[in-house]
Amino acid sequence: MRRIVTWLLATVAVVVLLFGYKTSTGSAAAPATSVAAPAAGSQARSASNGSFTGESTSTEWGDVQVVITVAGGRITDVQVPVYPDGNRRDQQINARALPVLTRETLAAQSADIDMVSGATVTSEGYLGSLQSALDQAGLA
Structure with missing residues (x-):
């Protein structure tokens, strides 16, 4: 009886883990590095308006650099002009x-x-450059 209960619990645990696993369904197309901000009615912070380029952050696989656009104290656009793309895996x-x-x-x-699972190195570089851009914009 104990073996049956143990087997049943193990099976349920495996099924839960399998259904919780998120697979990649996107294509290997080039990344969309510019996304417009959704309209929001939150309060504006005291900051400069314009584009702010974060410092290029060196990572194990290449440099990452973020450019933000700020209007009305809000980030309205984010671009990533520099990122690792030296091989097919980096591109994916x-x-x-x-x-x-x-x-x-x-x-x-x-x-x-949050950092992106499977892209830890890029995420760390992105966050470093983003923080630099936010500091320049007065949004830190």
Whole structure:
């Protein structure tokens, strides 16, 4: 009886883990590195308006640099002109990771965002450059 209960619990655990696993369904197209901010009615912060280029952050796989556009104290656009793309694997990872990072930045209006699983190195470089741009804009 104990073996049956143990087997049943193990089977349920495996099924739950399998259904919880998120697979990649996107194509390997070039990353969309510019995402416009959704309209929001939150309060504007005291900051400069314009484009602010973060310092290029060196990573294990290449440099990452973020440019933000600020209007009315809000981040309205995020671009990533520099990112690792030296090989097919870098291109695949960043095609998936960069749009997620830019959407998260626009939603959070800060560098307080989650890193993208499987793109840790790019995420770390992105966050470093983003924080530099936010500091320049007075949004830190």
